Amino acid sequence: MSATAVVGKAVPKVDGAEKVTGRTVYIHDLKIPGMLYGKIKYSDRVSARIVSIDTSEAEKVPGVKAVITAYNTPEIRFGFLKDNTALKKDRVRQYRDEIAAVAATTPEAAEEAVRKIRVEYEDLPAVFDPDEALAPEAPRVHETDARGKPLKDNRLRLPWRVEAGDVKAGEEASAFVAEGEYEVGWVTHCCLGTSGCIASFDPHGNLTMYSNTQIPSLARTDYMEALKAMGLRGRVRVVNAAIGGGFGSKLDTYAHEYIAILLAHRTGRPVKIVFDREEEFFATSPRQPVKVRVRQGCDAQGRLTFREISMVLDNGAYTSWGATTPTVMMMPATSLYRVPNVRFEATCVYTNNTYCQAMRGYGTPQVTFAIECNLDELAEKVGLDPLEMRLRNANEPGEVTPQGFKVTTCGHRECIEEVAKRLDWKNKRGRAGQTGSKRRGVGMACLMHVGGGAKIYRSDGCGTLIKVDDFGNVDVFSGSMDIGQGLDTVLRQIVAETLGVGIERVNVIVGDTDVCPWDVGVHASRSTFIAGNSALNAARMVRDQILEFAGQMLEAPPEILALENGQVVCREDPSKNLPLAKVLRRAHFAKTGNTMFMAAHFYEPDTDMLEGEFKGNYSCTYAWGCHGVEVEVDTETGHVEIVKYVAAHDVGRAINPMLLRGQVQGAVMMGIGYALSEEMIFEQGRLRNPNFRDYKILTAKDAVKVEPVIVETEDPAGPFGAKGIGEPGLVPSAPAIANAIYDAVGVRLNRLPLKPERVLRALKEREAPSGPCGALQREG
Amino acid sequence: MAAKGFSYHRPTSLGEALALLADLGPGAVPVAGATDVWVNLRAGKLAPEALVSLRNVPELSGLRKTEHGLVLGACVTHAEVEDDLWVAEHFPALHQACSGVGSRQVRNVATVGGNLCNAAPSADSAVGLLLYDAECRIETGTGHRDVPLTEFFAGPNRTVLGPGEVLAEIRLPLPAGRTFAGYRKITRRKAVELPMIGIGARVTLGTDGRVAEARIALGVAGPTPLRVRKAEERLEGEPLTREAAAEAAEIAAQEAKVRDSWRGEAWYRREMIRVWIPRILDEAGAWEGREGEL
Amino acid sequence: MERITIRFKVNGEDATVAVAPHWNLLRVLREELELTGAKEGCGAGECGACTVLVNGRAVNACLYPAVEADGAEVTTVEGLAGPGGELHPIQRAFVEKGAVQCGFCTPGMVLSAKALLDRVPLPSEEEIRTALAGNLCRCTGYAQIIEAVQAAAEELSR
Structure with a gap:
């Protein structure tokens, strides 16, 4: 590994001091003179025709400046299939449908006005189960598509299918086949800072959106389309306040943002809409529930021969970018472990449930739960230790997977071995002779994720501008964003390293589309890799400019010069070394040919956007990992306690080990919540638990100290060898825990969360398989 | 923001509080820590x-320990109970119940009396107090009356407090004899939870080594926090054996009026009563070093 | 609307605010005094993002009636750093141990930690977890926060 000054160091997050002193400004804290407060009236019905909307009483509330509905505003269509509108006309399809909105001088007035809006409905049939929604006689959630073309059923017209090799031949060559159905429900991001925005028009009709989006550039495009729909020709600027958590929740634009735009335009004043916690739960889009069917087989030695996965996703009533998650689910489906023959098919179905979106992992947690639980079942059929099963099939550097992914660096095997070693797998697994009500077991699961961007959009690029002042201070304008993960710090480290200056010299500016270049967004664990490469390339260009000039000053070829410790260093003659600032000023204030050093670079990874057959290479490199967990299951209560948790990740190279650990630890806790405690409970489309008391994200008292194992494979394509790490940490948690529960007590649970009731029920049903609840029948 | 349109009064003596409540009439609501009310x-x-x-009524504050027992001012906070080592030693089930409510921030302001007056079926402290035969002193404005906690609750979120009346004190006699007690709330995570079912048990042995007093109390097992007398009767007058505890637990499970809801399934709540009553006594040391005696 | 004038100390300074009976302390701090360090994360006392100290005890400002702040000493996150702006040892430990990500929970988390360390100078890990359990964090998974509080406790006890 090359010697570095700041890359690889545990540099504290650069905005840490601001955050611990409470000075950071989130959208909640931002006020603009003249600002009004917007509030949304949501549907009272899950599926109905809107007969009438009476806003007359709302308009009379003192302080109210505007009440809008779909009937007095232009239609703004949005979403991946443009099947959603900012305000609903004629028809509601889910409880969170926006029917009207108010702008008022105080939040209280806006709330009061919303309460006074009267809507008359005519109920329509609704459908909540995706399988039922696929039946021919099911009520249609949408009668037409966005263009008005009739839809004959609730199936989304999305071609999520890939096949490679010969699955039939693979199956015929199999000595063992395991088959299973797995089910995961809704979970949601639970950003501590709720969603919100402020829309503000200037007198020329230019819009500034103060936002907390994860996709400033794409959001800008979306808002421009909205202005067009409103008949406006203004420019759009997106300015981000600090973001109180992202996790994929802000990867799309939402109705409340368009409503703020409509209200701001109507009133001629800035309008702020910030969600309260209940809205954050019911009016933002959760991770999709999925039912997955897996079949996979292997030969007599346990080498995988084929894998077939089909799934049904509950899309909800409208379609967000989250509907593309199957294009990422395909990746582990076809390429986690070496499987020659694969088939994957995903069906997204409209229902009258809340519509879904992306969440950390982008589909891979769902499909990995199915694959990795099923792999343990297959190993058992073969009679192999699941560890051995995994080692026999682990991915290797240099392979091209059946779907066409080019595996470059790959620490898969090493991650598995590290987990086995640290968990004392050989001794801990299959412990015989356990007595008493508490039984221990170990389980593991692996992951594969995009580690070098993901070309899901037409461009997976990111731009960076760098300028240097007369004193060696560097401004870096990146298209990417910090959402708490530490991009601000990582970019500083990369640029400081390249320009040989201290990180305190480097200032990173993000989150303003007027100033910062384009970037596709903070998602797909791509920012360190893509924005990092972009910044690295721009910094190299600046470095080369400086060295070129310094070479002329020193009469030395630039090849023997370098930037280190705030100096231009001459490798062959240290007496020629010059302070960087001196070189910079000499260039700027020269008698002739004055120059300052600056550069811009747009980095577009050399990858394929998958369409049609969905074959190709959509990431520059792939992230690998393995989690191992030891659990203690209380056989009388079904409670699962995590005793030890090891998370091994191939991260390429850790640019900042402390922030990296924070990503892994935080993701694992989110993964443990997914596995054990979190569930959104919908009844007939209505969310029953829109609060932190009943939606159970884990607390400090529940926190599991994760033992992180950083496997460095130094990816040649990554900045200083780095790969992405934002999402991988939560991908294999649930299957690792489910597999450990099986090892401890011998029951397989195919449905998340693995809550105590489910574990205990499974144990009871095994004891007394007769009744629907076995031994529990005695209660009558 | 809370609903508006009310006035806010801060009396500084019990007399003033009662007079205010009398003057303001039935539209006035007494409030202590405000965590539920808000x-x-x-x-x-x-x-x-x-x-x-x-909150500022001195007569309602303070935690008094005597040789006969404990007197809790109604406005004693859960944190005051949590931080009190004497309570932890002598009334461990109450201590456990109060320490597990909400978060430290909530416990710092939420009062034990407020928890009782809110009268949620899930009230943790109520189960803890029921185990210790708590009695409520109610100030009526013209005097006071004492009501056993078993008779204090009138239904979900309803008590026997009449208009203008204030719960002033909660009195707990010290159990006479060797006592094993504990409270367990069944929750999905380890903090910031309401119980899916709250389970409390106390056994006090007489000089003859037999069970002199048994108390089994449950939360979320009926319209109010309640005692399960039949289960208690199974234990009283007998040696404290594991079999007896298991049978008492079974009776309690059968007697509990648990329901299916999206917060939890009835069978599971029942099953936890079965499992946890013996465990609570076990964890309290009921059989420690006594296996030979039985 | 009826207003009640309350007088109290915020971060050592006198404050006088005319409040409506239905206001909570969080509104007074954020809207009237522009101390926006305390956040509203849930408005129901379930997340701890609005944690402040009232007479040294951690409370959820969203559930604290503003009227009841009359006569109290309130500490917000803005009141922790020293006069020259140097960070309080708890704040410094949060930065240095990687306990801060998105930062929305951080002010409340820091104040819960302060209330604990003022009461229990060298708490056990379990005591730290108990004290912080009412402060939800979705980013960090808590481990580095717990370590930061341990480090701060050691430094403050030296």
């Missing part, structure tokens, strides 16, 4: 004409 105001479930804050 949430209900915000949700629009409560629209009082006036709030009468009892």
Whole structure:
């Protein structure tokens, strides 16, 4: 590994001091003179025709400046299939449908006005189960598509299918086949800072959106389309306040943002809409529930021969970018472990449930739960230790997977071995002779994720501008964003390293589309890799400019010069070394040919956007990992306690080990919540638990100290060898825990969360398989 | 923001508080730590004409320990109980119940009396107090009356407090004899939870080594926190054996009026009663070093 | 609307605010005094993002009636750093141990930690977890926060 000054160091997050002193400004804290407060009236019905909307009483509330509905505003269509509108006309399809909105001088007035809006409905049939929604006689959630073309059923017209090799031949060559159905429900991001925005028009009709989006550039495009729909020709600027958590929740634009735009335009004043916690739960889009069917087989030695996965996703009533998650689910489906023959098919179905979106992992947690639980079942059929099963099939550097992914660096095997070693797998697994009500077991699961961007959009690029002042201070304008993960710090480290200056010299500016270049967004664990490469390339260009000039000053070829410790260093003659600032000023204030050093670079990874057959290479490199967990299951209560948790990740190279650990630890806790405690409970489309008391994200008292194992494979394509790490940490948690529960007590649970009731029920049903609840029948 | 339109009063003596409540009439709601009241105001479930804050009434504060037992001012906070080592030693089930409520921030303001007056079926402290035969002193404005906690609850979120009345004190006699007690709330995570089912047990042995007093109390097992007398009777007068505890637990499980809801399934709540009553006694040391005696 | 004038100390300074009976302390701090360090994360006392100290005890400002702040000493996150702006040892430990990500929970988390360390100078890990359990964090998974509080406790006890 090359010697570095700041890359690889545990540099504290650069905005840490601001955050611990409470000075950071989130959208909640931002006020603009003249600002009004917007509030949304949501549907009272899950599926109905809107007969009438009476806003007359709302308009009379003192302080109210505007009440809008779909009937007095232009239609703004949005979403991946443009099947959603900012305000609903004629028809509601889910409880969170926006029917009207108010702008008022105080939040209280806006709330009061919303309460006074009267809507008359005519109920329509609704459908909540995706399988039922696929039946021919099911009520249609949408009668037409966005263009008005009739839809004959609730199936989304999305071609999520890939096949490679010969699955039939693979199956015929199999000595063992395991088959299973797995089910995961809704979970949601639970950003501590709720969603919100402020829309503000200037007198020329230019819009500034103060936002907390994860996709400033794409959001800008979306808002421009909205202005067009409103008949406006203004420019759009997106300015981000600090973001109180992202996790994929802000990867799309939402109705409340368009409503703020409509209200701001109507009133001629800035309008702020910030969600309260209940809205954050019911009016933002959760991770999709999925039912997955897996079949996979292997030969007599346990080498995988084929894998077939089909799934049904509950899309909800409208379609967000989250509907593309199957294009990422395909990746582990076809390429986690070496499987020659694969088939994957995903069906997204409209229902009258809340519509879904992306969440950390982008589909891979769902499909990995199915694959990795099923792999343990297959190993058992073969009679192999699941560890051995995994080692026999682990991915290797240099392979091209059946779907066409080019595996470059790959620490898969090493991650598995590290987990086995640290968990004392050989001794801990299959412990015989356990007595008493508490039984221990170990389980593991692996992951594969995009580690070098993901070309899901037409461009997976990111731009960076760098300028240097007369004193060696560097401004870096990146298209990417910090959402708490530490991009601000990582970019500083990369640029400081390249320009040989201290990180305190480097200032990173993000989150303003007027100033910062384009970037596709903070998602797909791509920012360190893509924005990092972009910044690295721009910094190299600046470095080369400086060295070129310094070479002329020193009469030395630039090849023997370098930037280190705030100096231009001459490798062959240290007496020629010059302070960087001196070189910079000499260039700027020269008698002739004055120059300052600056550069811009747009980095577009050399990858394929998958369409049609969905074959190709959509990431520059792939992230690998393995989690191992030891659990203690209380056989009388079904409670699962995590005793030890090891998370091994191939991260390429850790640019900042402390922030990296924070990503892994935080993701694992989110993964443990997914596995054990979190569930959104919908009844007939209505969310029953829109609060932190009943939606159970884990607390400090529940926190599991994760033992992180950083496997460095130094990816040649990554900045200083780095790969992405934002999402991988939560991908294999649930299957690792489910597999450990099986090892401890011998029951397989195919449905998340693995809550105590489910574990205990499974144990009871095994004891007394007769009744629907076995031994529990005695209660009558 | 909470619903508006009410006045807010801060009396500084019990007499003043009672007079205010009498003057303001039935539209006035007494409030202590406000953690429940404020949430209900915000949700629009409560629209009082006036709030009468009892926070600054000295007669309602303080935790008094005597040789006969414990007297809790109604406005003693859960954190005061949590931080009190004497309570932890002599009334461990109450200590466990109060220490597990909400978060430290909530326990710092939420009062034990407020928890009782809110009368939620899930009230942790109520189960803890039921185990110790707590008695409620109610100030009526013209005098006071004492009501056993078993008779204090009138239904979900309802008590026997009449208009203008204030719960002033909760009195707990010290159990006479060797006692094993504990409280367990069944929750999905380890903090910031309401119990899916709350389970408390106390056994006090007489000089003859037999069970002199048994108390089994449950939360979320009926319209109010309640005692399960049949289960208690199974234990009383007998040696404390594991078999007896298991049978008492079975009786309690059968007697509990648990329900299916999206927060939890009835069978599981019942099953936890079965499992945890013996465990609570076990964890309290009921059989420690006594296996030979049995 | 009826207003009640309350007088109290915020971060050592006198404050006088005319409040409506239905206001909570969080509104007074954020809207009237522009101390926006305390956040509203849930408005129901379930997340701890609005944690402040009232007479040294951690409370959820969203459930604290503003009227009841009359006569109290309130500490917000803005009141922790020293006069020259140097960070309080708890704040410094949060930065240095990687306990801060998105930062929305951080002010409340820091104040819960302060209330604990003022009461229990060298708490056990379990005591730290108990004290912080009412402060939800979705980013960090808590481990580095717990370590930061341990480090701060050691430094403050030296």
